[in-house]
Amino acid sequence: MRWLLKSLALFACGYALGLVLFALLSAALPQLRQMLLELLVSKAEAQEAIVGSAGYAILLNNLLASLLASYGGVLTTLAFARLDAAPDPRLGALRRLDGRLRNAGEEALKFYLSLFLIPAGVLLLNGAVLGFLLGFYLSSPGEYLARLLPHAIFELPAILLSAGIGIKIGDALLPELGTRLQAELLRQARRTLPLYLLVVLLLCVGAYLEA
Numbered sequence: 030m031r032w033l034l035k036s037l038a039l040f041a042c043g044y045a046l047g048l049v050l051f052a053l054l055s056a057a058l059p060q061l062r063q064m065l066l067e068l069l070v071s072k073a074e075a076q077e078a079i080v081g082s083a084g085y086a087i088l089l090n091n092l093l094a095s096l097l098a099s100y101g102g103v104l105t106t107l108a109f110a111r112l113d114a115a116p117d118p119r120l121g122a123l124r125r126l127d128g129r130l131r132n133a134g135e136e137a138l139k140f141y142l143s144l145f146l147i148p149a150g151v152l153l154l155n156g157a158v159l160g161f162l163l164g165f166y167l168s169s170p171g172e173y174l175a176r177l178l179p180h181a182i183f184e185l186p187a188i189l190l191s192a193g194i195g196i197k198i199g200d201a202l203l204p205e206l207g208t209r210l211q212a213e214l215l216r217q218a219r220r221t222l223p224l225y226l227l228v229v230l231l232l233c234v235g236a237y238l239e240a
Contacts, residue, residue, distance in 0.1 A: 032200055036152060036193035043153035047160025055164065066165065069158065088236035091184055094151055095191035095228050101147035102195045103218050106202075109143045110210055129203055137203055140210070144202060148195030155188055183235030191228045194221045 054062035116135035123141050124130045130137060159177070166173030198217045202210070 032197040033189065033193045035196050036148075036189045039149050039152040039192070040156040040189060043156025044160035044163075045156075046153065047157035047162075048164060049160075050157065051161050051164030065161065069162075085236060087180070087184070088232055091187065091232045091235075092229065094155070095187060095225075095232065098148045098151040098188065098192035099194040099221065099225050099228070100198075100218060101151075102144045102199060103214050105147060106140050106143040107211055107214060109140065114139070133203065136210075141199075141203070144199035145196065148192040148199075151188070151195075152192045179238065180235065183231045183238070187228045187231035187235070190224065190231075194224050194228070197221060 051062065054065070116139040120135075120138040120141070123138055124133075127141070130141065163173055166176075198214070198221060201217045202213060
């Protein structure tokens with residue numbers, strides 16, 4: 030379950046970054062802070078207009094985000110492997126980021142970013158959005174919780190689990206990045222499908238309760 034703890038830690042980092050962003054913009058650029066809020070609202074309204082329901086718009090958004098978090102790194106790495114690009118010597122700096130890379134070959138370094146960047150990015154972005162929105166409710170945390178809880182019960186665990194799937198696949202691949210990379214990637218992806226079905230179920234239940 031270490032992959033799930035990593036998922037939670039990245040989400041928490043994103044949440045903290047969102048709060049920091051709110052504080053900085055409030056102090057220096059309040060107009061930009063308001064523009065970001067309006068952008069988030071207009072995005073939600075546009076999705077609702079497309080599908081005709083707020084619940085289904087949220088479901089569609091979450092399904093796309095969960096699919097990207099779970100298997101975006103797999104697809105990116107498969108595409109990257111087909112390009113057969115040479116390792117970049119500058120990637121050696123990654124060894125300081127992850128202790129498992131100390132004795133890893135150049136191929137492991139080459140694919141490290143493609144395996145982990147997308148699930149980590151989804152977690153950081155989703156956490157940052159919620160942390161940023163919290164800033165507007167610091168004087169009324171009860172209202173923030175009332176707005177968040179209907180989503181948090183099912184959708185937050187689903188996002189954490191889906192990004193955790195992407196991290197789990199990357200963790201499984203790191204020790205054995207050899208000539209059978211593509212076959213091993215697909216095998217690991219197939220092994221996580223039952224977990225991803227749980228993600229879809231959580232998101233569908235959450236959307237049904239909100240519809």
